[in-house]
Amino acid sequence: SQQGEEDPQALSIQEGENATMNCSYKTSINNLQWYRQNSGRGLVHLILIRSNEREKHSGRLRVTLDTSKKSSSLLITASRAADTASYFCATPPGSARQLTFGSGTQLTVLP
Amino acid sequence: EPEVTQTPSHQVTQMGQEVILRCVPISNHLYFYWYRQILGQKVEFLVSFYNNEISEKSEIFDDQFSVERPDGSNFTLKIRSTKLEDSAMYFCASSEVDNSNYGYTFGSGTRLTVV
Numbered sequence: 001s002q003q004g005e006e007d008p009q010a011l012s013i014q015e016g017e018n019a020t021m022n023c024s025y026k027t028s029i030n031n032l033q034w035y036r037q038n039s040g041r042g043l044v045h046l047i048l049i050r051s052n053e054r055e056k057h058s059g060r061l062r063v064t065l066d067t068s069k070k071s072s073s074l075l076i077t078a079s080r081a082a083d084t085a086s087y088f089c090a091t092p093p094g095s096a097r098q099l100t101f102g103s104g105t106q107l108t109v110l111p
Numbered sequence: 112e113p114e115v116t117q118t119p120s121h122q123v124t125q126m127g128q129e130v131i132l133r134c135v136p137i138s139n140h141l142y143f144y145w146y147r148q149i150l151g152q153k154v155e156f157l158v159s160f161y162n163n164e165i166s167e168k169s170e171i172f173d174d175q176f177s178v179e180r181p182d183g184s185n186f187t188l189k190i191r192s193t194k195l196e197d198s199a200m201y202f203c204a205s206s207e208v209d210n211s212n213y214g215y216t217f218g219s220g221t222r223l224t225v226v
Contacts (some may be wrong), residue, residue: 033214040222042202043154043216089155097142098156098167099215 005102006089017093019076020039023089024069030092032072033099037086046074046087055060079109113137117203117218124193124225131186132221134203143186144204145178147171149175160186175226193225 006023013019025032031050035043049056049065049072056063062075076083086106090099114133124130136143145157158168168180177189186205190197200222202216 035214035217041199042216042219043215045205045216048214089182090154097159098144098169099146099154100156101154 002052006087006105007029008105009103010106010108012110015079015081015109015111017079017109018032018077019083019107019109021074021087022101022108023074023102024093025072025073025089026070027091032063033061033090034072034074035088035090035101037104043088046073056084076107079107081109081111083107112218115179115203115205115218117201117221119221120219121222122224124223126195126225127192130190130193130223131164132190132201132203132223134186134188134218135184136186136203136205137207137216138184140205140207140216141181142206142208143178144206145188146204146217147199148202148220149196157188157201185198186193190223192221195225198223198225 007019011019029051031048033048034046037043037047047058047061047063049063051067060077065072072089086102086104088101090101092099118133129154146154147157148154156169158172158178159166175191179187200220202220203218206213206215
């Protein structure tokens with residue numbers, strides 16, 4: 001898979017359920033970031049986890065990072081209809097500043 | 112909360128015409144970026160800009176593209192002679208410090224349609 005690939009590509013859940021999205025990457029990283037994009041809109045930074053961190057929380061978001069497996073997961077707890085969006089992981093590979101984005105997971109939360 | 116502002120939100124242009132996409136980054140941010148997203152595809156890095164010069168650019172950012180910070184507040188992306196394949200959402204982003212430890216703030220994007 002390419003740098004920053006998410007799975008699943010699409011996820012549909014009921015309001016109140018938890019949503020888990022996964023991301024895999026190939027090169028070494030300093031950090032991994034998750035972004036959200038509502039349809040046709042800009043990217044909103046959700047959370048950043050550094051390579052020396054294993055887990056991070058922000059509100060209803062929980063991110064894990066396993067550098068040995070080169071993978072990360074984003075968990076959204078108690079999902080709401082307003083969480084419906086595309087979610088992307090992004091990494092600055094190596095020492096680069098630029099971000100490499102994955103293809104995203106389209107999350108649909110049904111009311 | 113501070114925002115990155117992009118204008119226009121949507122621009123339609125004839126093939127071969129020049130376009131300038133404008134961005135106002137967050138005022139105390141030092142690093143500026145352009146990304147694009149062709150419909151249905153990944154967000155792709157174009158260029159980063161720091162200290163009034165390009166610091167990194169991708170293969171996409173060829174001689175048809177240029178960036179400028181003309182007046183200390185605006186950050187522009189110019190496409191000299193647009194092609195149909197330049198149709199995409201273009202996102203400006205800025206960051207306070209080196210991205211390696213902080214996320215970006217993205218603008219809402221300019222949808223460029225080349226006809």
